[in-house]
Each structure stands twice: as structure tokens, then as C-alpha cells.
Amino acid sequence: MISSKKLFSSIHKDISQLNLNLQKMIGAKHPILYAAAKHLFSKGGKRIRPSIILLIAKITEPNNYILPEHKRLAEITEIIHTASLIHDDVIDDCDTRRGINTVHNIFNTKVAVLAGDYLFAQSSWYLANLNNLEVVKTISKVIIDFAEGEIRQGLTNFDTTISMDDYIEKSFYKTATLIACSCKATTILSNCNINTQNDFYIYGKHLGLAFQIVDDILDITSNTKLLGKPAGSDLKNGNITAPLIFALEESPELYKLINQEFQNTNDINKTIKIIKETRGIQKAKDLAEEHIQLAINIIKNKFKCNNTQTLMLINEYILSRFS
Template sequence: MTTATSLFTPVENDLSQLIDNLTTLVEAQHPILGAAAEHLFSAGGKRIRPAIVLLVSRATLKGQDLTPRHRRLAEITEMIHTASLVHDDVVDDAEIRRQVPTVNTLFGNRIAVLAGDFLFAQSSWYLANLDNLQVVKLLSEVIRDFAEGEIQQGLSCFDTDITLEKYLQKSYFKTASLIANSGKAAAVLSDAGEEVANKIYSYGRNLGLAFQIVDDILDFTASEEVLGKPVASDLVSGNITAPVLFAMAEKPSLKILIEREFSEEGDLQQALELVNNSDGIEKARALAYQHSQLALQDLDCLQKSPATDSLVELTDYVLSRIK
């Protein structure tokens, strides 16, 4: 099976340089805050978001070398993503991520919140120094979307009336916005033109939605070792995702279990069985495929190149995680 690492061959050296720079960029005066930030960037991860920025940069620069601003944009993208994960872990009271203790587990919620705030502030500082107002607006919108997505998720816990449209909107805010807007920002820095920039935005939006839907499927089908967090953690916390939405339409008794917040013995196990014995996962898989195909169509604006090929292959890779 194709791995994320092999897909990123055209920007392998760029990613290596990015990882070396990240810890330096977030150095803080206070040693605990610095240690928290260093822990974040040493925790691994596929670096998919900065890799997409670098791939879009190379695809739209048409053979020219990356500029320092393109490289800095990729670093800013990873900082913003990491900051959002820190805050997510505090909100979710998560103890592990990527099979390592979370910042809130190691340093407490107060330091974790401050570490996330610090990363957002640092990313905003470096963003302003790119001296491109359109790019500043695009990435500032992402930070706003993260907050909006978290608020929506918090207000809709155990809400069985949530619609597919609302679910996709929340998924855009929490996942797709960063991929869409940072990709578009890379095209803007390349002076690729409005049409190409908008197509790249659409690619990132559709790829991000497919990615989130697949993540929501894996919450039911993957092991804790693969997930790096407890299985069915979304369902336990009342987060209604695509497989559950589709399953509820088919198995009305699932709504009852969710609405009483799994308060009776055996409720959660029964809910998991209802989801697994419905067409919910298959319908969610079809929805992810639909968005991956839309993302593929968006790439017709780019000339063929190794970077473009990788962006194309990413649309298959996203789905391959659940095969």
C-alpha cells in the first residue's frame, strides 16, 4: 500500500528541513513552555498539511526552487495544526495522541492551553512577516474556523438532530479549512493566478473532508494502536460523525442510546453493534470517495510534474487507509 512518506518524495528534503526548523521557531523564554513545544514536534505525525503546502508550491512554481516564503508558510501551517491539536486534547481531556502522552497529561491543562496559545501567536507573527495581506487573511480565517468548529462540536454533543450538512460544515472548520486555505496561500505566493488558487482551495476542501470522514470511519474500524487513542472515542464523547448519522437513519434505536448519553449498562456496546451492523460505515466510505473524486478533478489546473502526481495520489491514499 502507498504510504504518506512515499507520496512526499518530491518534497522529502523540504520536509526534513521543515522539521529541523520547527523547534527553533517556537523557542520560548520559559523552559517549560519550550519543553512543551519541543514535545509536540518530536511526537511524530505524517506532516501531511505542510507536505501539501510544499507540493502545491512546487507544482505552481513550475520548476523554480521554493522561496523562503513558501517554506515559512509550510512551517506556519504545521504550527497552526499543532496548536489546534493541543487545544483539542485539553477540550477532550485526552491522555495520549500518536501513542505518546499529550501536553496536558505531561504539563497540566493550564500549560497546555498556554502552549497552544503560544503556537497560535507565533504562527501569527511569522504569518504577518510574509508581507502578503491575502495570505494573512487566508490563514487567519483558519484560526477562526478552528474555534468555530470546536464551539459547534461542543454545542452539538449527543444531539441526534444534527444534519449531514452541519456535520460537513463542522468537518470543514476542524480539518478541511487549514488544508484548503494553506494550499491556496501557497498558490498565491507562487502568483499562480486566481483560477488556479481557487481550484487548489477546492482541492484542499474536498481532500480535507474526505480525510475527516475516513478518520471518523477509523474510529470504529481501527485498533487503538493504529488510532493512537481509544477506539470509538468520538461516540463516547457524544460527537456524532458520518457513520453514526447514517446508522441512526437505519437503526432508530441508536438515537435513544445516544440521547440518554449511554447512561445505562451495556448502552455503549449496543450502540457500537448497531453502527457496525448497519450500512453506516459503507455509506460514509462512499461519501469520502465522492469528495476524493471531486478533489481529483480540481487538479486539472496544474501542469504534470512529480509534485502534481503526488497531489493526485493523495486522493487515493486518503481512501486506502480504510481498505
Template sequence: MTSATSLFSTVETDLRVLTDNLKNLVGAHHPILYAAAEHLFGAGGKRLRPAIVFLISRATMPGQDITARHRRLAEITEMIHTASLVHDDVVDESEVRRGVPTVHSSFGNRIAVLAGDFLFAQSSWHLANLDNLEVVKLLSKVIMDMAEGEIQQGLNRFDTSLSIEAYLDKSYYKTASLIANSAKAAGVLSDVPSSMAENLYNYGRHIGLAFQIVDDIFDFTGSLEALGKPAGSDLKSGNLTAPVLFALKENPILEGLIEREFAHEGDLDHAIALILESNGMERSRELAAHHAQSAIACLSDLPPSESHQALTEMADYVLSRLH
């Protein structure tokens, strides 16, 4: 089974420098924001998104070092991701993330909203200073997509008629858009041909969707310690994910429990049991595996390198989180 440590070994130094730079970029003149930044960037996240940017940057610059613009792109990517998490936690009223208190539970909603806004603003400023219009367009679209995904999720709460296609669209907006567009942007900064840039975009899209589907499976199978939040949290809040949508096709009782929003005692536990007993988990695993394999196919025109190999193994890593 591939681990994050071994997978990212070729960009380990890049990621260490990134963490130090992020703390300095965010909090240099704002003590409370610096405290929030330390809290966020020291929370032990996997740094999956900037790692993919670094790996693609190195894979598309064989025999050369990556540029300062590649490094800044990785920082911008992690800033956008972190800003979205801060705001999501406020909206979802989440008390913990990755097993540590969220920004709003530590500093209050006002600081959390401002910290998220500040991160988005900082990322936009640094993005503009890359002086590459195509990259600006790609990453600006991500911020729009994230808002669209959050709106869709809010509008579709407890909607048992939601289709798998609509779920995947929402998952793209909320998760895969950032990975896809930052992957393509790394290629653009390396001046790769447009066909390769498009393949890098599709690699990120498929990896992002696989990652989200696995996360949604993990919401039912993971421990409190591993999840950093109670199992079934998404379902309780009305966010219907792949395992739920597949299970709904098998069991009409589940539909009734969801539509009454788990109003009766024991409803949520009953719903979780029905989902775990259904084929929804297996069908979700198959869907995640499909996207992981599709991602690998998008790397065929990259030259052989350690970074290329790590990008290929990323698919195995994403799926291995299920075991």
C-alpha cells in the same frame, strides 16, 4: 496502496528542514515550551498539511526552487494545526495522541493552554511577516474557523437530529479549512491566476473532508495501537460523525442510546455494534471517496510534474488508510 513515505518523497527534505525549524521557532527562549515543542513535533505525525503546501508550492513553481515564503507558510500551517490539537486535547481531556501522552497530561493544563496560545501567537506573527495581505486573510480565517468548529461540536453533543450537512460544515471548520486555505495561499505566493488559486482551495477542501470522514470511520474500525486512543472515543464524548448519522437513519434503538448519553452499562458497546452492523460505514466510505475524487478534478489546470502526481495520489492515500 500508497504510503505516506513514498507520497512525500519529492518533499522529504523540505519536511525534515521544517521539523528542525519548528522546534527552533517555538522554543528558542522558552525551555518549557521547547520541551513541549520537542514533544509535539517529534510525535511522528504525518505532516500531511505542510506536505500539501510544499507539493503545491513545487507544482506551481515548475523549473524553479520554492521561496522562503513558501517554506514559512508550511511552518505556519503546521503551527496552527498543532496549536489546535493541543487545545482540543485539553477540551477533550485526551490522555494520548498518536500513541504518546498529550501535552496537558505531560506538562499540565496550564502549560498546554499556554503552549497552544503561544503557537497561535507565533503563527500570527510569522504570518504577518510574509507581507502578503491575501495570505494573511486566508490563514486568519482558518483560526476563526477552527474556533467555530470547536464551538459547533460542543453545542451539538449527543444531538441525534444533526444533519450530514451540518456534520460536513463542522468538519470543514475543524479540519478542511486549514488545508484548503493553506493550499490556496501556496498558490497565491506562486502568483498563480485567481481561477487556479480557487481550484487549489477546492482541492484542499475536498481532501480535508475526505481525510476527516476517513478518520471518523477509523474511530470505529481502528485498533488502539493505530488510533492512539480507544475506539469509539468520539461517540462516547457525544461527537456524532458520518457513520453514526447514517446508522441513525436505519436504527431507532441507536437514537435512544445516544440521547440518554450511554447512561446504562453496555450502552456504548451496544451502540458501536449497531453502527458497525449498519450501512453507515459503507455510506461513509462512499462519501469519503466522493470528496477524494472531487479533489483530483480540481488539479486539472496544474502543469504535469512529480508534485502534481503526488497531489493526485494523495486522494488514494487518504482512502487507503481504511484498508
């Protein structure tokens, strides 16, 4: 598996500074909100989203220069992402995230919801201060899409009639929209033409979809220690994901377990075992690879430079997470 540290070596200093800036940016007057928000940032993550922004900035700016506005956009994107995680954990009643207790588990649900709201508000304030209306419009849509995605998911829990198109659309709202829109916003800050803006939007869209599909595979194939959150949590919450949709085509027995909403203690483990006995996981991997290839095809010939090669490696890194 590719090391994320090695992968982002060209922007290592920028990511280190981003981590320091995030600590300062989330400072709140209320100590509980500050502690709740700081909790996830201090643990950190792989910073995939801001790394993509910084690399695209290098690709689209003369002399590989990253503007201060690009750096701030990378920070805003990570704040929005973290806010969505805090709210997701409340909705999914998830006890751990990145291997540590979730905000609502440490404090309570009310504090977690307020902490997520606070981060969304903070991101909006910093976004407005970029003084670029097109970027504001582009990134603001992400928060709308997040809400749309959560509502759609909530309305289709344990719904075995969900189609693959429905799943892809929901995955766009929940994950791919942030990557797609932040990629486009980066090119807007670089004063790129509309064609380049659209190219990177589509690149981000397919990368984000692949990322979500891989996450959904890992929910079934991985374990709590590696995931940093409980394995099988998607199944438990009734989220019908790609591996399950494909598995349903081969194993009608799964319909009964889902319709009963996994009421028996061992139903989740039984469902995972059945999915693993089908070609559901392999077909989901193939689907993720399709979206990765679509992302690669967008940029490989149009934007040739070392930083483009690093973007290609990100694609490989996303797929390597389940190898």
C-alpha cells in the same frame, strides 16, 4: 496501503528540514511551554499538510522551485495544526495523541491551553513576517474557523437531529479550512491568478473533508494502537459523525444510547457493534470517496506534471487509511 515515506520522496529533504526548523521555531523562554510545545513536534506526524503545500509550490512555480516563503508557510501550517490538536485534546479530555501522552496529561490543563495559545501566537508572528497581506488574511481565517468549529461541535454534542449538511459544515471548520486556505495561500505566494487560487482552495476543501470523514470512520473501526489515541473517543464525547448519522437511519436503537449519553459502561462498545451491523461505515466511505473525486477533478486536467500525480496519490493515501 501507500507508504507516506515513498509518497513524499520528491520532497523528502524539504520535510526533513521542516522538522528541524519546527524544533527551532517553537523555542520559548519559559521551559514548561517549550517542553509542552516540543512534545508533539518531537514525536512528529505524517506532515500531510506541509507536504501538500510544498507539492503545490512545485506545481505552480517555474522549474519546480520551492520559494523560502513556501517553506515557511508549510511550517506555519504545521504549527497551527499542532496548536489545534493540543486544544482539541483538552476539550475532548483525550489521554493520548500519536501514541504518546497528551500535553495536558503530562503537565496540566492550564499548561496545555497556554501551550496551544503560544503556538497560535507564534504562527501569527511568523505569518506576519511573510509580508504578504493576502496570505495573512487567508491563513488568519483558519484560526477563526477553528473556534467556530469547536463551538458548533460543543453545542451539538449528543444531538441526534444534526443533519449531514451540518456535519459537513462543522468538518470544514474543524479540518478542511486549514488545508483549503493553506493551498490557496501557496498559490498566492506563487503569484497565481485568482482562478488558480480558487482551484486549489476547492481542491484543499474536498481533500480536507475526505480526511475528516476517514478520521471519523477510523474512530469506530480502528483501535487505540493504530489511531495513536483512544478509539471511540468521538462517540464518548457525543460527536455525531458521518458513520453514526448514516447508521441512525437504519437503527433507531442508537437514538436511545445517544440520548442517554452512553451512561452504562458497555454502551460505547454496543454502539460501535450496532454501527458496524448497518451500512453506516460503507456509506461514510462512499461520501469520503465522493469528496476525493471532486478534489481530483479540480486539478487532474489543468495542472499536469509529476508533482500533480503525487497529489493524486495523496488522495489515494487518505482513502487507504481505512483499508
